[in-house]
Amino acid sequence: MKHRIGVIPGDGIGPEIVREAQKVLDAAGKKYDFELDYTEILMGGASIDVHGVPLTDEAIETAKSGEAVLMGSIGGDAKTSPWYQLPPNRRPEAGLLGIRKALNLFANLRPAYLYEELRAACPLREDISAAGFDMLIMRELTGGLYFGERHTVTENGLRKAVDTLEYNENEIRRIAVKGFDIARKRRHKVCSVDKANVLDSSRLWRAVVEEVARDYPDVELSHMLVDNCAMQLVKDPAQFDVILTENMFGDILSDEASMVTGSIGMLSSASLNETKFGLYEPSHGSAPDIAGQNIANPIATILSAAMMLRYSLDLDEAADAVEAAVRKVLADGYRTADIWSEGCMKVGTIQMGDLIAERV
Ligand code: IPM
Ligand code: MG
Secondary structure, eight states, X not given: OEEEEEEEEESTTHHHHHHHXXXXXXXXXXXXXXXXXXXXXXXXXXXXXXXXXXXXXXHHHHHHHSSEEEEEEOOOOTTTOGXXXXXXXXXXXXXXHHHHHHTTOOEEEEEEEOOXXXXXXXXXXXXXXXXXXXXXXXXEOSSGGGTSOEEEEEETXXXXXXXXXXXOHHHHHHHHHHHHHHHHTTTSEEEEEEOTTTOHHHHHHHHHXXXXXXXOTTSEEEEEEHHHHHHHHHHOGGGOSEEEEOHHHHHHHHHHHHHHTSOGGGOOOEEEOSSSOEEEOOSSOOOGGGTTTTOSOOHHHHHHHHHHHHHTSOXXXXXXXXXXXXXXXXXXXXXXGGGOOTTSEEOOHHHHHHHHHHHO
């Protein structure tokens, strides 16, 4: 069976980590008898350099024509890169926001899991990390503050900037449904995170989530205010199964959740629409400071590729094999620099890809 996949290597460490993910996917294909036909897509800074814009219509069409997109990361150093001399709507990040919107990828899944082998890297106190944790942040990805109307004006010599946070009930309902569906495949718990003590958008969020919950009597729903959630993530992360939240809260909380796992270099993500189509990317950024040095951790991208196999291509067995290979490599003591600790073997990006591909 042949599958058409769009590949966005992107900027910074993007190309090198995507290469390793493709290596692992190809190994899985050999073993589980499928073939991936990759089409490269330019986005972010790489697209600006060629086309002057971070995302072209052609890139969107190519992405749409496949079954899924595998992505590295986009963006550069905001202080030194010429990309950041451009107006905000033509910078690399605008390409990422643009493709999410164009492909209607409203559901962003960000799992955060504490690997037994990486417990030493967990920055939490030992009595907290001992309980372990395994959560999934379900972040709304195409609405809210990041897509609302915004502008900056000068009124009577005073500069003023406005951003708007807007959600309608359909946007809330569809992400809530995804959240409850996923919870059914996990531990049947949803914690909906909002700021309902202040924001109208959060009060609507809470009401709609409660309506959706009526169709899922087997799933336990709780609500938490976002500031409390930020605290609970470091105090008692084991309490969480699915965290369901809006765009900006999910952006912030998912970085926090990834850090408590010990390394942002381990965390995958999937962005899905109503169909099987998805865009798969590591939760981390493009780390331009370490690009091209063969030291970046490719695991987050490899795990994102596993999510692609599972959610978009229905190749569950192959997805399990890739995830097991990652665990095996960690158990065998191999680490990239970001997760290295005393007594482990330090390996580079390419070698980590080889070691995982061998174990698939
Ligand atoms: C992320 C990133 C993006 C976001 C940026 C680069 C626009 O931080 O994927 O979390 O906020 O969504
Ligand atoms: Mg972010």
